[in-house]
Amino acid sequence: MFAKKKQPPIKSLIAQGTRIEGNVFFHDGLRIDGEVIGDLRASDEQPSLLVVSEAAVVTGQIHADHVIINGHVKGPVLAFELLELQPKARIEGDVSYKALEMHQGATISGQLKPMAGGLEDKPTLKLAANNG
Helix, strand or coil: CCCCCCCCCEEEEECCCCEEECCEEECCEEEECCEEECCEEECCCCCCEEEECCCCEEECCEEEEEEEECCEEECCEEEEEEEEECCCCEEECCEEEEEEEECCCCEEECCEEECCCCCCCCCCCCCHHHHC
8 A cells, every 4th residue: 555665763862760851853764762851853854763652742833744642642743654653552642644553552641643745645536426
């Protein structure tokens, strides 16, 4: 259904037991197992991957191409390609995405907003009844 693009490597880790207060800017991939109070923003220059693990808590905005969440996010999430919500994901904020994969158990307290451009990639459907 979706073309599999090569994911960027995870080059940075915010480990469990670590708390960062302030905005975080990153390239390639970032995994969060700890706590971040501030915005997480990926570079626009190349594909990005952000993983928020089950133990992680993020309070702030998230901006990345591919976002995988299994922890707690308090703030808006913008996934410019794919947003994966795993079973223990909890989001308190609005969510914008191009494609969404949501597992049973994940919760969102906010609005879901598909980004423009997601629907244009699909072929136009023609009904057989209209071929008369």
